[in-house]
Amino acid sequence: xxxxxxxxxxxxxxxxxxxxxxxxxxxxxxxxxxxxxxxxxxxxxxxxxxxxxxxxxxxxxxxxxxxxxxxxxxxxxxxxxxxxxxxxxxxxxxxxxxxxxxxxxxxxxxxxxxxxxxxxxxxxxxxxxxxxxxxxxxxxxxxxxxxxxxxxxxxxxxxxxxxxxxxxxxxxxxxxxxxxxxxxxxxxxxxxxxxxxxxxxxxxxxxxxxxxxxxxxxxxxxxxxxxxxxxxxxxxxxxxxxxxxxxxxxxxxxxxxxxxxxxxxxxxxxxxxxxxxxxxxxxxxxxxxxxxxxx
Amino acid sequence: xxxxxxxxxxxxxxxxxxxxxxxxxxxxxxxxxxxxxxxxxxxxxxxxxxxxxxxxxxxxxxxxxxxxxxxxxxxxxxxxxxxxxxxxxxxxxxxxxxxxxxxxxxxxxxxxxxxxxxxxxxxxxxxxxxxxxxxxxxxxxxxxxxxxxxxxxxxxxxxxxxxxxxxxxxxxxxxxxxxxxxxxxxxxxxxxxxxxxxxxxxxxxxxxxxxxxxxxxxxxxxxxxxxxxxxxxxxxxxxxxxxxxxxxxxxxxxxxxxxxxxxxxxxxxxxxxxxxxxxxxxxxxxxxxxxxxxx
Numbered sequence: 001x002x003x004x005x006x007x008x009x010x011x012x013x014x015x016x017x018x019x020x021x022x023x024x025x026x027x028x029x030x031x032x033x034x035x036x037x038x039x040x041x042x043x044x045x046x047x048x049x050x051x052x053x054x055x056x057x058x059x060x061x062x063x064x065x066x067x068x069x070x071x072x073x074x075x076x077x078x079x080x081x082x083x084x085x086x087x088x089x090x091x092x093x094x095x096x097x098x099x100x101x102x103x104x105x106x107x108x109x110x111x112x113x114x115x116x117x118x119x120x121x122x123x124x125x126x127x128x129x130x131x132x133x134x135x136x137x138x139x140x141x142x143x144x145x146x147x148x149x150x151x152x153x154x155x156x157x158x159x160x161x162x163x164x165x166x167x168x169x170x171x172x173x174x175x176x177x178x179x180x181x182x183x184x185x186x187x188x189x190x191x192x193x194x195x196x197x198x199x200x201x202x203x204x205x206x207x208x209x210x211x212x213x214x215x216x217x218x219x220x221x222x223x224x225x226x227x228x229x230x231x232x233x234x235x236x237x238x239x240x241x242x243x244x245x246x247x248x249x250x251x252x253x254x255x256x257x258x259x260x261x262x263x264x265x266x267x268x269x270x271x272x273x274x275x276x277x278x279x280x281x282x283x284x285x286x287x288x289x290x291x292x293x294x295x
Numbered sequence: 296x297x298x299x300x301x302x303x304x305x306x307x308x309x310x311x312x313x314x315x316x317x318x319x320x321x322x323x324x325x326x327x328x329x330x331x332x333x334x335x336x337x338x339x340x341x342x343x344x345x346x347x348x349x350x351x352x353x354x355x356x357x358x359x360x361x362x363x364x365x366x367x368x369x370x371x372x373x374x375x376x377x378x379x380x381x382x383x384x385x386x387x388x389x390x391x392x393x394x395x396x397x398x399x400x401x402x403x404x405x406x407x408x409x410x411x412x413x414x415x416x417x418x419x420x421x422x423x424x425x426x427x428x429x430x431x432x433x434x435x436x437x438x439x440x441x442x443x444x445x446x447x448x449x450x451x452x453x454x455x456x457x458x459x460x461x462x463x464x465x466x467x468x469x470x471x472x473x474x475x476x477x478x479x480x481x482x483x484x485x486x487x488x489x490x491x492x493x494x495x496x497x498x499x500x501x502x503x504x505x506x507x508x509x510x511x512x513x514x515x516x517x518x519x520x521x522x523x524x525x526x527x528x529x530x531x532x533x534x535x536x537x538x539x540x541x542x543x544x545x546x547x548x549x550x551x552x553x554x555x556x557x558x559x560x561x562x563x564x565x566x567x568x569x570x571x572x573x574x575x576x577x578x579x580x581x582x583x584x585x586x587x588x589x590x
Contacts, residue, residue, distance in 0.1 A: 030447045030448065031447065031448065031452070033452075033455065034455065034459070035447055035451065035452060035455040036447055039447060082413075086409060086410075086413060089386075089409065091384075091386075091405035091406045091409055092406055092409065110386035111386045111387050111458050112455065112458075114381060114384065114386055114387065114409070115381075115451050115454055115455055115458075117413075118377075118381060118412075118413075118416065118445075118446075118451050119446045119447040119451040119452070121413065121416055121417070122416070122441075122442045122443075122445045122446030122447075122449075122451065123442060123446050123447065124442070125420045125424070125438055125439070125441065125442035126439050126440075126442030126443045126446060127442070128438075128442075129420070129424055129434075129435045129436075129437075129438035129439040129442060130435070130439030130442070130443075131435075135431075136430075136431045136432040136434075136435045136436075137431040139424075139431075139435040139439075140424045140425070140426075140431045140434040140435040140438065141424075141431075142424075143420055143423075143424035143435065143438045143439075144420070144421050144424040144425035144434075144438075145421075146417075146420065147417045147418060147419070147420035147421030147422070147423075147424060147425070148417075148421045148425075150413075150417045151413075151414045151417030151418050151421060152325045152326065152330055152331055152334060152414040152417075152418065153325065153326065154417075156330065156410050156413050156414040156417065157326070157328075157330060157414070159410055160328065160329065160330040160407065160410055163406050163407075163410075164329070
């Protein structure tokens, strides 16, 4: 079997998504004031677009066209971007830098950054629910799932546990990682599937969910390892910043070697979960690719 | 013609909506942590539920059942509630009190209040897009309109103008009022109409839009008047608080008498816009009722 060229696929996807996002966030589309500028600043020109890739690839696997999927892909990237803007605010993690440039509130002020996050979340739903290329059932299902998985029982709930330092056991930490990261990864997979399948099959959803949660957990534990063992120039933040910030990570419960073993096992579980879905080589390749990353 | 009993109708509507909101925000539905508590605190037990009333009544007028409309009504009330939580934050208006009790961040802290607003916005879309009693086209259309009208070209955009003190003329002030208040009122009317009409008629939308914008503008100008002439015990905040907070209001451009005339004219225009829609007596009664309010 010819191996899937994940690096090229991610690059092509990233360019395609960036182009679509540039259109829906253009001055013609959303105006040219400070708020619109802050929205563009927060979304454009950054990130690996992993979530968008998951939407597009899962859609393709199940038979949807790129045009049917891309509004959902843009939607999930805007939800991800909004969450970073709000997380960086002084009342939350109080981070001055993001991806090597000033965080949104440092560039535009707190009030505008807060509103930019809010407006990105609204726009995400406008674009997702307003996807005219997909069946209305797909659009409604996807918007509802995005709402559920970004809310109190998803990403926002995970953020709350993180803020409170409430993760008092490894299981609880994994639950937080599932909510903070796994939830949006699952939402991305579901969105691609829904784009192709307006009446989804619960068995497929369960497979995608397992893949998504395992991938998210592997990703977070690998982040914990990179934070203590990574190359500062590559990971883009000081080594050891988690322990400096009193972040409770998986390394409170296991050695670095055990953690590396753990995320490799989780990656295998992710791949196993979708192994019988025809055409899922790209999702397998992504999981393996992420497992080998150094930033 | 027997006159419509708007006071009873608002009271009955408020009880119906409160009951539905209590269910979807219950501990069984969203958990019992701080974040869930803050969401309940921000939404339950307060407000006139005008926006929900507009959804329910517009739905009824065009032939939808209450069950088809109530998820949309709950959705718009949660969007309204989220906007108040974020507006009250120190980075925004920095208000310690809301409806006679501590504002959400005073009761739960800034980080949890910020997240509660975020999670309410997400839940609003989950419930709206996930409305199983309506046609999926209605659910998708409504969620997309809620996204558009709460975002950068709607409520959030109006909030940005307000923050910047950018309203430098009466026309600009009206544009801000249209965005801050009119947008969600229009969204409520559209939602009710969409619940009944999955393939909406643009001519009806235009009529509802005119009613919504005129009603919103009348409401805001009346607020300006009540701020200088109202009874503190009735309006629930100190008289003169707008000028104390350097708020630029319609009274910078006209006398109190002229402002009273202005919102009466706007109320008439609102009523005119929908006068040929059969069954719209309730919307007429609401406009007249609001015009006579003292808080």
